């Protein structure tokens with residue numbers, strides 16, 4: 001026998017038993033983002049490698065270690081997208097959606113990063129993301145954060161996630177801070193590990209991100225970015241905080257929050273949870289006013305976020321919030337007898353006409369009563385619709401409730417849609 005071919009490590013199938021949860025999550029996200037008047041954009045999964053190098057930054061974990069990059073048959077270097085923002089800006093520039101315009105966009109889909117697979121960290125994972133363009137003020141920062149807060153309320157996990165917030169200032173603010181930080185790090189090189197030494201040269205802000213406890217202890221005395229914020233940046237941040245306060249959205253200002261991508265300025269935020277062990281960030285974003293121009297467009301302010309859907313699903317599962325999500329079938333039709341075999345499909349089509357949202361599976365392949373009941377049970381249906389020769393003769397069907405103690409009833413075909421509607425609302 002030939003060997004079974006397996007999926008690539010870290011790239012998961014989403015099986016029929018799991019898709020109902022994903023569909024539910026996706027539909028809640030779509031509903032919420034629609035309630036803010038945002039439009040969907042769909043970008044290709046493969047882009048030219050240059051796009052990510054230029055936007056995410058050469059000296060970032062993603063570009064240095066995590067990208068799936070390959071040459072296509074023409075010898076062009078292509079990359080499976082590791083995130084959506086760069087592609088979205090590229091598409092916006094290419095199609096003239098950004099310059100001098102306001103855009104509020106969202107996307108959802110797979111992203112690829114060559115990381116060590118573990119709980120909450122995969123090589124193909126899925127993000128839901130929002131990007132807005134053309135708005136400078138803290139009002140839009142507050143809007144996208146309010147949207148994320150609404151997601152958690154909708155999913156019933158608002159008390160399981162906390163918001164961390166910081167301002168990185170403008171590029172000038174950062175340059176001034178960077179200079180002071182490099183001087184400080186240079187005076188403390190004996191306490192830096194190799195990774196930090198390298199980052200000190202290439203991207204010193206990312207030393208602040210180090211997970212090394214010794215480095216963290218030394219950083220207690222480092223120049224603080226907040227001390228270098230210009231008045232405009234400070235005002236932007238305090239006005240954002242004020243808006244969040246008025247909206248009743250709690251946050252913790254975390255000066256160390258810098259994010260792993262180069263393009264952010266001013267607002268950065270992360271929603272973190274302690275339900276997931278070390279993969280605790282479910283959603284992360286911020287402002288990236290320089291990126292549109294960096295990618296060749298005429299400048300435009302921008303702010304957005306991306307949410308990791310696997311992590312969100314894991315939180316819901318950990319908290320037992322996925323148990324009530326229904327599978328693919330609401331009602332299963334059991335058929336007995338020759339005339340019923342012929343008539344049942346017609347009846348079921350009529351029910352589908354009247355109740356298009358009801359998911360009805362018709363038994364195929366015959367089988368005795370017991371066998372069909374077993375299939376009805378396995379389908380996850382709430383109820384069985386039994387159509388036998390007697391029922392066909394009398395223009396009736398029998399409803400049997402599979403998950404409750406309710407008595408089975410035989411009713412006329414005319415009243416079946418009302419009865420089904422009723423039964424499925426419960």
Ligand code: ATP
Pocket residue numbers: 083113115120121122123124125126127259260279280281282283284285306307308309310311
């Ligand atoms: P982390 O610090 O966990 O590596 P990140 O800063 O690299 O996250 P972003 O690039 O900001 O992550 O992506 C936004 C969100 O996408 C993350 O907060 C997380 O929920 C999710 N995410 C990122 N990488 C992965 C991955 N490899 N597997 C699953 N989800 C991921």
Ligand code: MG
Pocket residue numbers: 061260
């Ligand atoms: Mg990462």
